[in-house]
Amino acid sequence: MDHAHALQLRTATTGDRDWIHELRHRVYAEELGQHPVDPTGRLSDGLDGDNVYLVAARGETRIGFVSLTPPWVGRYSLDKYLTREELPVLAEEAPFEIRVLTVEERWRATTAAPLLMYAALRWVAARGGRQVVAMGRTDLLAMYLAAGLRPTGHTVRAGAVSFEVLSGSVAELTKTVGERHGRTLERLRAGLDWQLDVPFAPRADGCEHGGAFFSAIGTDFRTLTRRHEVVPADVLDAWFPPSPEVRAVMAEDPAWAARTSPPTGAEGLLAEIARARGLPVRSLVVEAGSSDLIFRAFGRWLTPESRVLLLDPGYGEYAHVTERVIGCHVDRLPLRREDGWLLDPARLAAATRSGRYDLVVVVNPNNPTGRHAPADALRAVIEASPARTRWWIDEAYLGYVDPADSLVGLATADPRVVVCTSLSKMYALSGMRAAYLVADEATAAELRRWTPPWPVSLPAQLAAVTALRSPAHYAEQWSRTHLLRRELAHALSELDGFSEVDEGVANFLTVTLPADGPSAAQLVRECRRHDVYLRDLSPMSPAYEGRTVRIAVRDTAENARIVAACRSSLHALTTRVRVSR
Structure with a gap:
């Protein structure tokens, strides 16, 4: 690529700030009359120290910019025009504000403005953004609507210019842009010098995982x-490697393990889990990894009308399945850095007391915060919660705390509670794919009915059974x-x-x-x-x-x-x- 002539998209540097202030003055003061003319020929505002600017340029020639206000700033430009009661999305959704999309006059007929909007969307998505708000000039409303933004019903005026207040879900905007403009973006990509610290395109499945190695x-x-x-x-x-006993059984006859069909219902694995954990066999369901269990169970229980509560931050698979695959209404209980990322049982109880949730998901210990909530504290919250609310407790990392501090006992007795446990991480079997859940017998039987035969491979069954016999x-x-x-x-x-x-x-x-x-x-x-x-x-x-x-x-x-x-x-x-x- 000839970077001297390619359209460059990058984060603004300190050296760009004078040009940004000068261009804003030329457009919004001199051209549009939104602000009074300033003798200095510069226009800035109180958010400049907190905003992020993305810049489009060709070589040394700057073409345009767009401004982003992240939610952690704690205030928005829209606060000057509307209260949080009038625009509750500002208080409820922690949105990213996209504003001041500005392009030099000679470049306005080019793709610079749409590409800056796309860059802003990708930057927001890469920072975990789920909602955006924007002020779009009324005379350019068609451009914003084409990108998937929707009017909130509020119009504001600034000087001689009127703006529509717009909002949109990052997931829906990403989907809309891909469907409407995906081919155009791929064509334009060849001529871009993309210098942003975010991927140009999202993953095809919309879910971010590790494993880039x-x-x-x-x-x-x-x-x-x-x-x-x-x-x-x-x-x-x-x-660490699997136990010596696991390595021995895998090495004993790998050709046989590769070519032989496993026990149809993983009966031996179920029996070994029951023995090791002191659980009834009929309360267990096994699958090829916890993701298999999540997709299978949630697909049976939830619909687009369901409402789900997740911890935030939390394991991304749950948001992906509930929000993007099934299309549920998803709320989040924020875990806060200033609280040491700890889950406060009182806040969880308050959030779930109303009975509005069909499912609450708690990963414990939580990934990615690394915090653990004692089982007794969670048990008290669950037992006091409404009868209609189902609880999914993910204990994939519990062994690092105390395997005995588990809610599996509650899960066998309370039809609202399911505990999911991966054998992958704790037993060095990630490549094998084996996991199980614990539920009351009726729930477990229903999920087993929708589980195909041979859910776990023979090598995985051999390894998992042997691992459970090597606790020391x-x-x-x-x-x-x-x-x-x-x-x-x-x-x-x-x-x-x-x-x-x-x-x-x-x-x-x-x-x-x-x-x-x-x-x-x-x-x-x-x-x-x-x-x-x-x-x-x-x-x-x-x-x-x-x-x-x-x-x-x-x-x-x-x-x-x-x-x-x-x-x-x-x-x-x-x-x-x-x-x-």
Whole structure:
């Protein structure tokens, strides 16, 4: 690509600010009469210190910009025109405000304005945005409607200019843009110099997962030797191997395990789970991983009319299935950094007391915050909740706290409660795909009725059954994980460039970058140059403000590589930030 002539889209630098203020004055004061003419020839406002500007340019020629106000700023431009009661979306949805889309006059007939709008949508989505609001000039309303924004019924005036107040769901806007303009965007992409720290296009399935490390190994499995060079800390797979007994049974006759159909209903696996956990077999359902259980169960229970409550931040699969696959009405109970990301049982009880929710999902310990709520506290909230509300408790990481601090006993007795547990993360079997849920016998029987035969492969059944018979090995590895996490957290906290290192209680930790430093996406991308893969948490929730990275605990040698990659990457990025300013 000839970058000198390609349309460049990037985040504004300090050097762009004078031009932005001058262009705003030329357009909104001199041309449109929205503001009085200022003798300085510059126009700014009180949000300039908090806004993010995206700029379109060709070489040294700046073409246009768009302004974004994230919800963590705590105020919006719209506050000057409407109260929160008149526009409740500002208080209820934590939207991102997109405003002041401005293009130099000679470039207004080009694709600059639509591409700036698209860039703004991608930036918002990459920071976990779920809702946007905008003020669109009434004379340009058709352009905003074509992008999928919808009027809220409010028109405001600023000087001689009238604006429609618009809003839209980020998921719906992304879908609309893809359906209406996807081919055009792909054609334009070839001529773009996309410098934003967000992917140009969303994932095809709309759900953000870890596992990007496989792009370095190769998903066609032709270069598997690369697995020895890559540190896969962007997924929460176990750092330790399965127990010696598991490795022995897998090695005994792999050809037989590969070619032989497994027990139809995974009867032996069900019996072993029941024995190990002290549960009735008839209260269990097994599938090929927890995602399989989530899709199967939620697809049976929920409809687009259902209302669901999720924790925020929380495991992204739940939002994907409920909001995007099924189309439920989804509310979120915010977990707050200032509260240490802890789930407050009193707030959860207050949110669920009305009985408006068909399903409440609690991941405990929570991923990605790494916080755990005691089972007794959750049990009290659940028992006091309305009879119509079903509870889904995800205990995939409970072994790192205490396997006995579980709600499986409640699940067998209370038809409103289901506990889901993955065998992947705790037992080093992620590649095998095996998980189970615990419910009352009627609920379990209904889900088993909709489970196909051979739900778990023979290698996975062999491995899972054997793992459950090796509790001492895994208890030792879980204990060792805490030591490795503490060592990794200490080493990362000594680096110059993180504002916070947060351990949590499971097999991962998080690091947060300062507001005036590089973004989480930039750190993740830079670490990949060292074959170290980390997880940018920004798309999960705006609570992370685009600044938090999750790091899976690995063994001592790989943890050392993580620290070295972060050190090198932080130095490179902060140097670039200083130069750009």
